[in-house]
Amino acid sequence: MRLAFVLSEIGSGLRRNLAMVISVILVTFVSLTFVGAAGMLQLQINQMKGYWYDKVQVAIFLCSDGSTAPGCATGPATPEQEDSLRKLLQSPAVAQYVNDFEYESKDDAYKHFKEQFSNSPIVDSVTPDQLPASFRINMKDPEKYEIISETFSSQAGVETVIDQRQLLERLFSAMNAASLVAVSIAGVMIICAILLIATTIRLSAFSRRRETGIMRLVGASKMVIQLPFILEGVIAAVIGAALASGTLWAVAHFFLGEVMSKQYPDTAFISPGQTLILAPALIGLGVVLAGISSLLTLRRYLRV
Amino acid sequence: MIRFENVTKVYDQKARPALDSISLEIDRGEFAFLVGASGSGKSTFLRLVLKEDRASSGAVYVAGQNVANISSWRVPRLRRGIGVVFQDFRLLPQKTVFANVAFAMQVIGKSRSVIRDTVPEVLKTVGLEGKENRLPHELSGGEQQRVAIARAVVNRPGILLADEPTGNLDPTTSMGIMGVLDKINQNGTTVVMATHDDDIVNEMRKRVVELKNGVVIRDEAKALYTSMIPVVGQSRRLRDASGRDEPPVVPPRAGTRAEARAEIRLAGEGQA
Incomplete structure (x- = not known):
């Protein structure tokens, strides 16, 4: 019963705040794609190092x-x-x-x-x-x-x-620079995402302040009151992370797999499957982002 | 059921306290009116009972428990034992009468079958049979307040706090609401009602606790409202009267009602 109630609250929250939820999805999508791109570059470097690179010169x-x-x-x-x-x-x-x-x-x-x-x-x-x-x-x-x-x-x-080393070092340093750039952009985007999720939760809490006020009065537990808001942010962030993972897979499959590997047959590229090991990390990061921002927001705007 | 021991509540260090060392006990099953001008501390009293605020000093006991010792995650349990009704009803506009009352049970995890059985019963108690599927805006003010009362008592709280429940209603409707509250009180629920409505207080002849500037200046059983309407020069007389422990003598006057209404409006603006 309580689960069904929380789920229906989440549903109505997502519907009411659709525009904000979509923007949260897109911002987490873009920021996590940059994080993932940095991860992919590192995977690619490892792939090119091969068996001997770290052991001998x-x-x-x-x-x-x-x-x-x-x-x-x-x-x-x-x-x-x-x-x-x-x-x-x-x-x-x-x-x-x-x-x-x-x-x-x-x-x-x-x-x-x-x-x-x-x-x-x-x-x-x-x-x-x-x-x-x-x-x-x-x-x-x-x-x-x-x-x-x-x-x-x-x-x-x-x-x-x-x-x-001399052959590959130049290339690797370029790739490392590229992943550093990706990580920096990701950092900025992640700040955006956290703030946007916080704003979304705040709006959502505001638009439902009647309900939450009544819930407090009749003695609903903190979890029942706050969980729908937290889960709204988490769901949006997870969708964003899933889109980012999908994008990385598509890049590995279509760009690296179909285009690059034909142009440079003597280079070892990562497989689309390898990018999927980044997916749990990205989804985890999305959940953490949403969790942090909802903690910050709910403490201020939805006290029980 | 509710006991205040030397309770002081200070919102602003520079201003006078909202409640100034109040000691008061309301027994189980009692019906008490809390009267006094706006700013006399009625709402602060109710907030302290609900642990919405923390007393600056002194102890507040609710159902034998010092609320200061209730940890924040147990506060919901405290509030389940207390029903609250407001002047502005606070119904959910997009939910039906039934859903509004059921909401109070859903959020504390009552099962669907219990809700199906209990809600119609409670709606019958407040006199809203057959209106389960109406939306709040389709009801009169009195009916809306009945829904709010039904929601407040559906979880069978031991205490019902009412903060000017008749403030938005005409005298006849108000009497109807008082009938409902009285019925709930007869079923064993302790009722504390903050009000400005002298007619109702005079009609009911229940215990009256009068607050002024955060101090209890009168606590009488089966009492009258005894016109607390501020008149120039009267406030000092009242304080003197309370100081000497003599009931204040107030001549019956015409126009009190209108003045009381004006004050309620002001109070409403202050809260908004």
Whole structure:
């Protein structure tokens, strides 16, 4: 009975305040879309970092079947060549710059590749043979990359030495800047949303002050009086958050999935499914927003 | 049922207190009028009983419980034991008579079947049989006040507070309302009614508590209104009379009624 009563109160509140409720939905929608966009950029950065990025700085790729580098004239790197490279890495001249290194076989490389490019059609056309084996080196000082590069580039069986960080760092810093901008806009929009929800609840409380006054007099509990107002804000915010989640999914599906991944097939993009892990966070954030603003408002305008 | 012990209520430190060290007891099942000019502290008295305000000093007991010791989340329970009626009815305009009364039961979580049984019964008590489906604007003022009374007593409170319930009604209708309140009182509910209506007080011959400037200046059983209409020079005489504990002598005058009405209007404006 009480639940039915609260629900009917919510219904009438939403109807009476339709214009305000729609504006709350739109403002939370826009602000949470920006929050989500920042989250998506971070997800994308993680995706591009792949398996090795946080662990090592420099990769020494060994020759494989299709290698065209001058050092690979003799075909794929032999086990002997691999052993000599390993010895060289362990020799005092090199070891003083190296924290640690790992060998990635062709099969390992294929496994990691599959993980990183799981959302891309390219994964079906690649076989382990096409991927080079490599030594992945964790440098004591990443700036000393040149030393490793000079030492190993000319060795037999080495296709190329790459400082992965340098390649990606620029891109990542741009993306980080973009997510910072998105977060700042989101911050402003969230303030808007909180104030707007507070105003909406205040208007709603004002338009129903007769009812709430009578409810107080006949001894309705605080929960019965205030819950409809709180839930009105929460419902509007959750709808906004759901719209934002839908928008992010659509961006991942149509923009990244259909357009970008065809233009840049060698880049690992996040899948639409991955954006959905942002949805609970956004909805939670919407609920928290509505909760904060209703707490602030009800304490002042709807005392019991 | 209601006991005030040296209760003082100060709204503004610079002004005189709204209630000044009042001690008063109203027993279970009693019917008491609270009379006095506007600003004498009648409404403050009622607000303190409802715990709408907190006494500045002294203790207010309602049904044996000191309201100062009731935590804020238990205040609703206190208010369920008290029905309130106002001068301006305060009905919900878009709800029918039945729904207005049922509202008071819905919000405290009574089941639908209990509501279906109780509401018609209460409407019968206040004399509104057959008008369940009318909207408030389709009713006369007296009928609207009956709906408000029905709403106030539908949860069977032990106390009914009425703040000038006949202030908007003509004398005949007022007497009808008093009949309803009397009936409710006979069923065991304590009734406290703040009023300016001398005819009614004189007719009912119940206990009269007279307030002036926040002080009880008279508390008599089966009393008359004893014209509290302010006349130039009279106020001092009354204070002297109360100081000496002598009943004030007031000659019957014509035109009192009109003056009382004028004062009620002013009071209404003050509240709005």
